[in-house]
Amino acid sequence: MSMTRTTRTRRPGKPTAKAGRGSAGPISFFIALFIVTLGAIQLVSTFYTYALTVSDLNGLKRQEAALEAEKQDLENEIKRWDDEAYVTAQARERLGFVFPGEQAVRVLHPEAVTGQTDTERQQDNDASDSQSLPWYEELAYSFEQVDRQDASAGDPGESARQQPQSQTDTTDTSGEE
8 A cells, every 4th residue: 555645644753844833933923023013113103293293283373373463453553543633642642742822841840740759759760660751851851961960060171171181191190100
């Protein structure tokens, strides 16, 4: 009787092909685990990028809303300047304009009217720095202060001539020492 492939019996001492596959099981498990780990890392990275993008988008939307509100405020202010009464009020308040026939009154000594001394007024001004004189009143005040200093010093030309001499005298004295 001759043996064919189908009639062969298995011998217990020889390893079969199934036994070889058993040793490849842990390797394929670790390869599959590695692939799943890489996929999870990619997925987490994608969600992180998405979260950052959504955060940036929300920030830009808030910024857009703030700019829209500022734009509306500026447009309202432009519309106010179209009103003749507003322009007149601003000219009176900011520039001190008066209508023909009116008299402008400027109080030189406000303590006589308000009853406050200079130190009390300074404390009030320090408390509210937002209240300052308009530029033209600041300029007029500066000129008044300079005129007072010149008047108390005597002839302005004479004091100007004395200053360079005193400076040269100091340099001459320092040169001798």
